Amino acid sequence: MASVDVLSTGHGPGLVVLPGGTRRARHYQRMADALSGTYTVHVIERRGRGRSPAQGDDYGLDVEISDALEVLEETGSRQLFGHSYGGLVALHVALRTDLDRVIAYEPGVSVNGAIPWDWQPRFEQLLAEGKDARAMVQFLHGLDLMPSGPHVNAIAWVMQRATAEGRAVREVLPTIVRETGVMRELDSDGSRYAAITAPTLLLGGGRSPAYFHEILNVLVETIPNAKRVITPEFDHNAPDLDGPTAVAELIRA
Structure with a gap:
């Protein structure tokens, strides 16, 4: 069994979902339900949440990557969706293994200090x-x-x-x-993501903070097989709160 709890629904090819910061697996239930006719959706309850283990003193990006790789292997899934911090993890998983597709909604990738940390x-x-x-x-x-x-x-x-x-x-x-410690440590010019070989769908919202648009601009120019879709009425929480069904449509398209 995987090291973390996983909520699964639907039938079809596997799609693993990595929630964002402060998010629980249940926050993506509506998106999973909307995708359930096309995919078997496996939403990971990331560490520090529900029945999954605590983050622990050895927590870092490698722990999140290992958890995602376990779930991908156990479920036979070849597609990965990540939201915010989960999007950061998803991109790094794509650097470690071959995937049929990776989808990232406003990934928490700190590029050239774009994300503010003074708070x-x-x-x-x-x-x-x-x-x-x-x-x-x-x-x-x-x-x-x-x-x-x-x-x-x-x-x-x-x-x-x-x-x-x-x-x-x-x-x-x-x-x-x-998690923000991981993001800050990984701040870079974004060039590392040029090594992603999987087709990559980058999603964002027109109502989200400007720094997410800066990040997506860099990523779509850096990842070789990337496509970017910005939906004007979306904000940062479209996948989990404000537009899960619409985000599911973009994933399915």
Whole structure:
């Protein structure tokens, strides 16, 4: 059995899904359901979530790659989808093994320092102080994933504390520390991704932060067999929250 928990649905060729930061496997259920008539979708519950192991002191990119390779082998899957941090992992898996296709939705690839990190010290401080809701707001504001300002800040704080979804997200906030550490360590000019041989579909949203567009620009010019599709109405959370069925259509096309 694979080292991590996997949620599977559908029938057809295998497609493995790697969730993004703070995301659980269940967040991709609607996308998986929309794909289930075409693929057997295997969504990995990445480490630090649910019944999968904790990240552990030895956590790093190689651990995530190993988990993905195990699931690919056990399920006989030849296609891999990754969202955000999961997209970063997916691209590095494609550097290690032959795939029929790799799909990355706004992968968390730090290219030429495009991703901002000045929010991180304050985030870690708030997390250490047990101020998890405020830490989450710091994380979202810092990466330009939600509007800023005192009014929005107060509403977000209340919502994240009050809702079940907010509580679920706060439970996995500690995983951000190690995952963003991996992203920062891998910052480069992006040239390493020229070694990806699999056909690569790069997806993004017109409403996402500008740095994701910078990243996709570099990747589509670097990966030999890459195609980029930007959907104007999508934001960074289209695969898991705002447009899973539409993202499934792009994957299936």
